[in-house]
Each structure stands twice: as structure tokens, then as C-alpha cells.
Amino acid sequence: MLTSNLHMVRDVRGDTSAAAELSDFNGIFCRQPLEHAQPGQIVFFEGDPAKHVFSLVEGNLRICRLLSDGRRVITGFLRSGDAVGVSFKNRYLYSAEAIDEVTFRRVTKRSFEEELATSPQLRPLVFSRVCDEVAAAQDQMVLLSCKSAEERLASFLLRQLQSDEAHGGLRGVIALPMTRLDIADYLGLTIETVSRTVTKLSSKGIISVCGRHGIKVLSRAGLAHQAAEYEDDDVGNNGRTMMAQRRH
Amino acid sequence: MLTSNLHMVRDVRGDTSAAAELSDFNGIFCRQPLEHAQPGQIVFFEGDPAKHVFSLVEGNLRICRLLSDGRRVITGFLRSGDAVGVSFKNRYLYSAEAIDEVTFRRVTKRSFEEELATSPQLRPLVFSRVCDEVAAAQDQMVLLSCKSAEERLASFLLRQLQSDEAHGGLRGVIALPMTRLDIADYLGLTIETVSRTVTKLSSKGIISVCGRHGIKVLSRAGLAHQAAEYEDDDVGNNGRTMMAQRRH
DNA sequence: CGAAGATTTGACGGGCCTCAAATCTGGTGG
DNA sequence: CCACCAGATTTGAGGCCCGTCAAATCTTCG
Numbered sequence: 286m287l288t289s290n291l292h293m294v295r296d297v298r299g300d301t302s303a304a305a306e307l308s309d310f311n312g313i314f315c316r317q318p319l320e321h322a323q324p325g326q327i328v329f330f331e332g333d334p335a336k337h338v339f340s341l342v343e344g345n346l347r348i349c350r351l352l353s354d355g356r357r358v359i360t361g362f363l364r365s366g367d368a369v370g371v372s373f374k375n376r377y378l379y380s381a382e383a384i385d386e387v388t389f390r391r392v393t394k395r396s397f398e399e400e401l402a403t404s405p406q407l408r409p410l411v412f413s414r415v416c417d418e419v420a421a422a423q424d425q426m427v428l429l430s431c432k433s434a435e436e437r438l439a440s441f442l443l444r445q446l447q448s449d450e451a452h453g454g455l456r457g458v459i460a461l462p463m464t465r466l467d468i469a470d471y472l473g474l475t476i477e478t479v480s481r482t483v484t485k486l487s488s489k490g491i492i493s494v495c496g497r498h499g500i501k502v503l504s505r506a507g508l509a510h511q512a513a514e515y516e517d518d519d520v521g522n523n524g525r526t527m528m529a530q531r532r533h
Numbered sequence: 534m535l536t537s538n539l540h541m542v543r544d545v546r547g548d549t550s551a552a553a554e555l556s557d558f559n560g561i562f563c564r565q566p567l568e569h570a571q572p573g574q575i576v577f578f579e580g581d582p583a584k585h586v587f588s589l590v591e592g593n594l595r596i597c598r599l600l601s602d603g604r605r606v607i608t609g610f611l612r613s614g615d616a617v618g619v620s621f622k623n624r625y626l627y628s629a630e631a632i633d634e635v636t637f638r639r640v641t642k643r644s645f646e647e648e649l650a651t652s653p654q655l656r657p658l659v660f661s662r663v664c665d666e667v668a669a670a671q672d673q674m675v676l677l678s679c680k681s682a683e684e685r686l687a688s689f690l691l692r693q694l695q696s697d698e699a700h701g702g703l704r705g706v707i708a709l710p711m712t713r714l715d716i717a718d719y720l721g722l723t724i725e726t727v728s729r730t731v732t733k734l735s736s737k738g739i740i741s742v743c744g745r746h747g748i749k750v751l752s753r754a755g756l757a758h759q760a761a762e763y764e765d766d767d768v769g770n771n772g773r774t775m776m777a778q779r780r781h
Numbered sequence: 782c783g784a785a786g787a788t789t790t791g792a793c794g795g796g797c798c799t800c801a802a803a804t805c806t807g808g809t810g811g
Numbered sequence: 812c813c814a815c816c817a818g819a820t821t822t823g824a825g826g827c828c829c830g831t832c833a834a835a836t837c838t839t840c841g
Contacts, residue, residue: 350675352761358678360671373661378668402653409650413621415663420626422670423608427598429677430606430721434829465788473678475830480789497787497838513600682797713820723798728821745806745819 310368310410313400314340317390322383329370331380337391338370344387345462349380349470359471361421362463364452370394371411384462429473432513437472438482439511442492446502459500486511558616558658561648562588565638570631577618579628585639586618592635593710597628597718607719609669610711612700618642619659633710677721680761685720686730687759690740694750707748734759 319342322328328339331350346363360379363369369381372394392400401407428440445459454460461468469476483500486492491507492500502508567590570576576587579598594611608627611617617629620642640648649655676688693707702708709716717724731748734740739755740748750756 350671352675352679354761356679358675360674372664373657374664374668378671402656405650408656409621412660412663415660415667416620416622419663419667419670420622422667422674423598423626426608426670426673426677427600427606429674430718431600431604470678476788477790477831478829481829484789513602724820725799725822726797729797732821 310407310414311340313392313397313407314390317392319388319390322387322389324383324385326383326387328381328383328387328389329377331377333377335370335372335375335377336394338368338394338397339381339389339391341365341367341369342388342390344389345384346381346387347384347463347467347471349382350378351380357470358473359467360425362467362471364448366452368414371397371415373398384467434472434474434478434482435485435511436513437474438468438479438486439491439508440514441468441472442486442500442502443505443508443512443514446505446508457502457505458495459502461498461500558655558662559588561640561645561655562638565640567636567638570635570637572631572633574631574635576629576631576635576637577625579625581625583618583620583623583625584642586616586642586645587629587637587639589613589615589617590636590638592637593632594629594635595632595711595715595719597630598626599628605718606721607715608673610715610719612696614700616662619645619663621646632715682720682722682726682730683733683759684761685722686716686727686734687739687756688762689716689720690734690748690750691753691756691760691762694753694756705750705753706743707750709746709748 322344328346329335329337341363343365346367346369347359348361348363348369350358350360352358362384363381370377372378401411428437432440442459445461446457449459450456463471465476465479468474469479472479474482483492483494486508487494489507491502491504491511493503495501570592576594577583577585589611591613594615594617595607596609596611596617598606598608600606610632611629618625620626649659676685680688690707693709694705697707698704711719713724713727716722717727720727722730731740731742734756735742737755739750739752739759741751743749
């Protein structure tokens with residue numbers, strides 16, 4: 286049975302304590318040579334033997350899965366500081382493609398696993414990242430399962446905004462290195478619907494389009510409202526209330 | 534930040550070697566007393582402090598997440614042998630509800646984590662299960678992202694069939710302890726669409742409905758064809774071919 | 782400038798959702 | 812044993828959101 290492969294293990298979470306974590310995690314990679322990939326280049330293919338674990342130093346990757354008839358799903362976007370290929374499985378379950386110019390390092394899966402087995406500091410770190418990975422996947426399942434196009438885009442933009450800010454981007458401005466088709470395949474929509482929905486949010490005064498790969502957030506509250514999620518702040522709330530509502 | 538929680542760590546994978554794994558994994562739980570839950574009872578709530586890890590002994594659970602307006606998403610179904618609540622996070626990210634009569638055991642998260650830290654046999658086991666969890670989540674993202682109602686239901690039935698067979702069920706018969714509403718919330722459809730699609734598959738001669746909670750598979754190949762996935766056998770293929778098709 | 786690709790905009794149709802009602806199933810009490 | 816009821820499921824009619832197809836516009840780069 287072809288089973289799991291972890292594609293994304295986020296390295297930075299936007300607080301000052303992340304620096305220590307980052308160096309710990311990257312300790313495995315830092316002796317490896319830098320490698321490069323051009324936009325559109327595929328770092329590894331779905332189905333290939335999973336020989337390496339990668340650490341993204343610069344640039345952005347998209348994680349793709351394909352159906353037999355050519356339909357494409359993007360299960361995640363990766364940015365500098367993320368790792369990809371962490372798994373005990375022997376084949377990659379997805380492809381990793383460079384969105385823009387990318388630099389990365391790699392270690393063999395074997396040495397990564399040895400490091401993991403022998404390093405008590407590393408273990409909880411990796412395990413914790415994997416938990417974040419599962420949480421992200423579940424958020425995405427919620428998004429795909431029952432959100433409208435407008436809610437999906439708003440949720441996506443909100444996440445990107447938080448991610449950008451965690452990485453030291455300008456407050457209120459979202460960088461979108463990926464194309465509209467990438468966004469569409471990530472949100473389970475078509476390119477046309479993404480475009481129309483961007484226009485709609487823009488005409489509502491919630492965002493403002495800045496060129497092809499930039500969006501300015503004019504009303505964060507408006508975005509959060511459209512996203513239809515529990516989080517109502519820039520910071521997630523731990524005191525989220527429970528309601529046991531049911532339809533009908 | 535409220536982040537990941539692993540809900541499903543499948544314990545049995547249908548081969549004879551699974552028995553050893555199972556006893557290893559359940560070694561943590563086997564000294565704990567048995568607990569019970571009635572149909573509809575909630576084992577723990579989304580947002581509650583995550584104090585325990587659970588091991589399902591008998592019966593079925595549904596894993597639910599709710600949106601603020603009451604929309605419900607089921608991110609997974611659990612059966613005997615599965616564990617739930619494995620995570621380093623301090624709050625549950627989802628609710629776990631009994632579908633039928635359920636018996637389970639629990640250990641504190643603290644003791645589970647201590648066991649995990651000190652047991653070199655257990656670690657790769659848990660880590661491997663987590664990988665399966667992520668793989669399942671990604672499969673579900675593919676399903677929700679771009680499959681039609683018919684493909685979703687076919688994929689779901691195929692998975693249930695494989696799971697049933699792995700657990701020693703009758704060949705070709707699928708047990709569906711959950712309601713149609715559960716299936717709908719799991720597949721991102723409405724209850725009416727699920728019902729209509731079941732009827733459609735039935736009238737095509739691919740399945741045959743056996744009462745409320747049973748479905749007989751008349752044509753496994755037909756199901757697999759409708760599911761629109763790579764796997765074309767009852768066993769997944771490791772030699773899956775890669776194609777780099779793109780739309781347009 | 783010109784061409785290729787990315788994005789936007791428009792018209793139209795279909796698949797799934799919504800609302801409504803009929804039917805089926807299982808459990809309870811007479 | 813059977814009537815009855817509540818909940819689950821099925822079936823039907825109609826509408827809407829988003830996908831499909833097509834064309835215009837914008838951007839980038841040789």
C-alpha cells in the first residue's frame with residue numbers, strides 16, 4: 286500500500302524562540318552543499334524512491350499530486366525554512382516543484398533517520414512539526430469540504446498573511462509567488478473562479494491587488510469574517526468556544 | 534496557536550505481521566481499565582485540554598470539526614485498534630464521537646509521551662503511524678479537491694472495503710456503521726447527494742445495498758474505475774507510473 | 782515590436798445544494 | 812403480535828454556484 290509521506294515541516298512559527306529551533310533543525314543540513322532549482326523544475330517526482338530529505342533555504346515549492354486523468358491537486362506550499370520528504374515510506378507520495386528560483390540542501394533519508402533515532406533534542410522537534418503538518422491538512426480538509434469560493438480564498442489569504450508576517454514580511458501585504466492556477470489547484474477551484482473571487486474581494490474593499498504577485502490587505506477583520514473560521518484575531522485563540530450545533 | 538492533533542493512528546494493516554505491531558502499540562494501554570461510550574456520546578470535545586491518549590478497543594468513532602456557523606466536517610472514522618489524541622499540542626483540535634457502542638482505554642498524554650521518549654521500539658512505530666495519518670489526510674484532500682460525487686463515494690467505499698478486509702470482514706461486503714449524514718460530512722456532500730449516488734452505483738450494478746448499514750460490492754473493478762485513482766488492484770501498486778500532464 | 786503566457790471578463794450549462802414530501806426502518810407500548 | 816411513532820433514508824422539483832468554453836486584455840521578455 287502506498288502510504289504517507291510528510292511534505293511540510295514548517296521551521297519558523299513567527300515568534301522569537303523560533304531561532305533556536307531553526308538552528309537545531311537545520312543542524313542536520315548545514316554541512317550539505319547548496320543546490321539550486323529553476324522555476325518549474327521538479328525537485329522529485331511522485332512515485333520516485335524516497336532517498337533524501339530536503340531543507341528549503343530560499344524560494345518556494347509547490348507540493349503536487351496527480352490523478353490518472355491529469356487532474357492536479359496542490360496539497361501545500363513550502364517556503365524557506367521548511368523541510369520536505371520527511372517520512373518512513375520508501376516512495377514519495379507527491380511531487381515537489383520549484384515555483385520560483387529555489388535553493389535547498391539535502392541529506393539521505395538514512396542519515397536523517399539515524400540522526401532522529403540518536404538525537405533526543407531533535408525528536409520532539411520533528412514530531413511536533415509533524416503535528417503541525419497534520420493540523421494544516423485538517424484545516425485544508427475543512428476548507429475543501431464545506432467552504433465557498435470566497436471563504437476559501439479569504440482563508441488562504443489570511444494564512445499567507447500570517448505566514449508572511451512570521452517570516453518578517455511587510456505588515457498587511459501578502460506575497461503570492463505562485464500563479465493563479467497554483468492557487469486554484471490548492472483551493473479546489475478553477476483559475477477563473479479564483480480570478481473572479483479576487484476581483485470580488487477587491488471590489489468589496491477588503492483587499493487591493495498589487496501587480497501579479499502581491500495583494501494588500503485593507504481590512505483584516507473583513508478577511509477574517511469572510512474566512513468563516515473560529516480565529517477572529519491575527520493570533521489563534523486558545524479559548525475557542527465549543528458549540529455542538531447540528532444542521533436541521 | 535491552536536495547531537495539530539493526530540486523530541488517527543491505525544493499528545492494523547491487514548497483514549499477518551500486524552499482530553506483533555498491535556501488541557507492541559497496545560502495551561501502553563493494556564493495563565488501563567476498559568471504558569464505554571454509548572452511540573452519539575462525545576468522548577472529548579474540540580478545544581478541550583488534551584489530557585489523554587485513547588485506544589479504541591471496540592466500536593467506531595467519528596472525528597468532527599465544526600465551523601462557527603454550525604457546519605460540520607468529519608475528518609475521519611476510527612475503528613478498533615486505532616488510537617486517538619496522539620499529539621504534542623495541549624488542546625484537542627476536534628471532537629471524537631461514538632458512532633455505535635464503543636469500548637476504549639486511555640492513558641494520560643504525559644505517560645504516553647514518556648513511554649514514547651524512553652521506548653526505542655515504540656518510537657518508529659508511532660512515527661510510522663503518523664505518516665499513514667498524513668497520507669490519509671492527503672488522499673482526502675485529493676478527494677475533496679477535485680472528485681465528483683460518484684468518485685468520492687466510490688473512493689470511500691473502496692477504502693472501507695480494504696479496511697474491512699484487513700480487519701477480517703467478509704470479502705466483498707462493506708459494513709457502514711455510520712449514518713448517511715456522517716458519510717456526507719466526510720465526503721463534503723449533502724445527505725441527499727450521498728443517497729442519490731448510492732442509488733446510482735446500485736443501478737449500475739456495481740454495488741448492492743444490504744439494509745441500512747451494509748453494502749455488497751458486486752464489481753470491485755467497477756468501483757476502482759469510478760474512484761479515478763491510480764490503484765487498480767485490491768493491493769496498492771508501488772510501481773505507479775508518473776505522468777506530468779497539465780491542464781490546457 | 783511581436784509572441785507567448787498569465788490573467789481577467791463574459792456567456793452559458795451542469796452538478797450539486799436547497800427545500801419539500803414520501804417512504805422505509807427500528808423500537809416501544811398496548 | 813401489531814399499531815404507532817420518531818428518526819433515517821429516499822425521491823422529486825427547482826435554483827444557484829462554480830465549471831466550461833471562448834475571447835479580450837495585460838505582462839514579460841527576446
